[in-house]
Amino acid sequence: MDKQLIVGETGCGKSTQVPQYLFEAGWCDDGKLVGITEPRRVAATTLAQRVAEEKGCILGGLVGYSIRFDDCFDPTYSRIKYMTEGILIREMMADPLLRQYSVIILDEVHERTLNTDIVMGLMKKILRKNKQLRLIVSSATVDAEQLKYFFSSGKDDKSAAILSVEGRLYPVTVHYVIDPVPDYIDGVVSTCLKIHQKLPKGDILAFLTGQEEVDRAVSLLGEHAALDKGKLKMQILPMYGSLPNQDQLKVFRYAQEGHRKIVIATNIAETSVTIPGIVYVVDSGYMKLRWFNTNSLTDALIVVPVSQASADQRAGRAGRLRPGMCFRLYTEQAYKELQRATAPEMERSELSSAILQLKALGIDNVLRFTFPSPPPAASMLAALELLYALGGLDREGQLTQPLGTTMAELPCSALQAKCLVVSGEYGCSEEILSIMAMLQVQNIFLKPASGQGNMRCKIARRQFEVAEGDLLTMLNVYNAYMASNKTKDWCSKSGLNSRALKRANEIRTRMEKLISKKFNVPIASCHGSSEVVTRCLAAGLFPNAAYLHHSGVYKTVRGDIELAIHPSSVLYAEEYAEWLIFCEILHTGRAYMKDITVIEPGVLEDVAPHFYEKVVERNRE
Structure with a gap:
């Protein structure tokens, strides 16, 4: 067989x-x-x-x-x-x-x-x-x-x-709450503290939805750990996909003598990854999924309830060492009403990168390609339209040479790949390489738990901030990091995460080697011209454009989706710019733009007249 x-x-x-x-x-x-x-x-x-x-x-x-x-x-x-x-x-x-x-x-x-x-x-x-x-x-x-x-x-x-x-799994006792938990982050923290205070020795694994929630829970637990006078101390560790490898590997080491390891993780720890020592699992009942809106052509990260399959996987983490316990922060009836399995990513994702890869592999008719779960026709058409607008496909739906082939082989999204490929023409490939490398890592800025430390970091951060937005701020951070000879002391004084910057530098080195040697993109610098950099970014990120509506809110140019600036952005609470491009939308209570760049009003018409001409004219009337 x-x-x-x-x-x-x-x-x-x-x-x-x-x-x-x-x-x-x-x-x-x-x-x-x-x-x-x-x-x-x-x-x-x-x-x-x-x-x-x-x-x-x-x-x-x-x-x-x-x-x-x-x-x-x-x-x-x-x-x-x-x-x-x-x-x-x-x-x-x-x-x-x-x-x-x-x-x-x-x-x-x-x-x-x-x-x-x-x-x-x-x-x-x-x-x-x-x-x-x-x-x-x-x-x-x-x-x-x-x-x-x-x-x-x-x-x-x-x-x-x-x-x-058959698996080798010890029995796991599942406990449900009687009444729904109003704030699942606080619920996770309080449950971890109760386990630590009342239950026998054994490590704890708690599940939250994303990096910001994990960092918040780690911070809250850290405050309690500083006041903890018990014999067993808390060793609190975060775990999420964008964490540097060295930090990720910390969770796989056994707890220090006299400590109980508490791992706060995203659903990265659900499967395959077996963290030693785990006896107790705390399940918030939520996860973060990416959904694609075909009207606005934007991806959004949305917090949704887990499926029954995911809940069972989380509970199974508690039974690897000895009989364990799983504390679910939702009712038993709520568990029975969950979906049996999570919807495949193919049915809810933006497909431009997938189509590029299939085309590069010789699959000419992607509409007839056999998928285990066929994607929605609207998503396929939106992806084909987007790739045509980016110049990756021609009118017959074939990969363009060399742009389409190069975009297919670059290990990043189609929009970011387009920025990298055209950066040579704009004469700013040095700057775009730095920005794209910084986008591959998260948590560039430190967020200390103490209020005074947090304020110091915010003040230090202001030396890098610029009116053009987050991406050029990232460029300033990277350039300053390189000028400081990549020293940890300088990073600490400047409120920056030295490990994240080190990782970004490694990624940039690999990217530069790839685009210069394999794809012959000339490596050049625009020597500080922010206008050249923003135009190059707009040449790739133009589908993610928003304008300031007369009502005082931002809306996507395509789809008229109402957006707000994320509180982590350097543009938050600043004077509103008329036109923006962004890298990501995050849904919590509302839809937030992240990684934003300010552009001039006429830039979209210049870099993508085939995509925006009529829409821009309509909005200006």
Whole structure:
């Protein structure tokens, strides 16, 4: 059988043991690889570390990993390779039939990320051509019959089989609240404190929706920890995707002597990533999902209730060490009313980057491409229209040369890729590289828990702020960081996160090498001309444009969606600019723009007349 579906309970070893069994069974004897894809970077790195330890080798030898902007893999000696799904897609561009692999394992497919569905659709085509390749699809919670039918060519096709593996999971007692919790962040903090004060030794894992909520909860717990006089101290650690690798790895170390580890995490800790020592889980009942609005052509991060599958995954984290407890901050009736599974990302995401990648892989008719969950037609059409407006596709829907091909291969969104590619023409590639690298990291500015420390950091931050907005402020921060010789003391005095800036510098170095050597984009500087930089940014980010409505609020130029400036922006509480471009929309109580840049009124007509001419004229009347 060339296709195997493994439905394995939490703790069965599907992510760590199956690749080792395949290696020992001789699937790598001819020099080929066993490749394992993970939806998240931290899962790929930690699983590779775990398997390397079990095999008794150094990481990067027999066992390695490859994630965006980071490789620990030897093409000569490595035989087991963990990677993110995006890396596998990029490898397909160089080797469409994946001839260097003997087995591909798609892990945690129940998360149904955009790249998961793309990889499954591509693997279905590859397996028809490469008869030597084997595919294993694994998950703890997935509709196996549906996936078996997807990979089968007919009812009588016996090339796919389902294998169930029992997990090694201790019993977990689930506790619900009697009445709904009014503020789930405060609920998480108070529940963690009660567990710490009243229950036996054992680490705590609490789930929140995003980085800002995690940082707030860590800050609140830190205040209590400073006043804690008990024998068992609190060791509080955050965990989210944009956290630097060194900080992410802290949660996998055992708690210090005389301490209880409390990990505050996003849903990154739901699957694959097993944090040692966890006995208690606190589930807020919410997660953050990305939804795409086809009218305004904007992505939005929205806080929504978790699905039953996600809730069960969270509870399972408590039963890895010994019998555990899960405290759900919602009622039992609310759990029964949750959706059974989270909607696949393919059905709710902006698809321009996905279409670019498929086109680069030779899939000309993307509308007829077989996806496990077909995306909405409106999203496909919006993505095609956007790529045509960006210049990535021609009138026949083919990749343009060299712009479209270059955008497809750059490891960032289509809008950011366009900014990078055209930066050479504008003569500001040095500045755009710095800005795009800074956008790949978060938490550039420190947010101390104490009020006095927070005020000092805000005052220090003002030396970098400029009227043009957040992206040029980021550029100032990066330039000042480089001028200071990247010293930690300077970062601390300036209220900046030295680790985030170090990571941004590493990413920028890789990006510069990629666009200059592979795509021949000239590296040049505009020597401080903010007008040139903003025009170049507008050339790529023009679909994310907003104008100041006469009612005093901002609205998207397309779709007339009402927006506000996020409180973290340098433009918050400043005099309103007439025209803005932004990188992201965040929905909490209302829709907020993040990473904003001020542009001149006529810029949109200059850089994208085919996209905005009529709309701009209508708004000016």
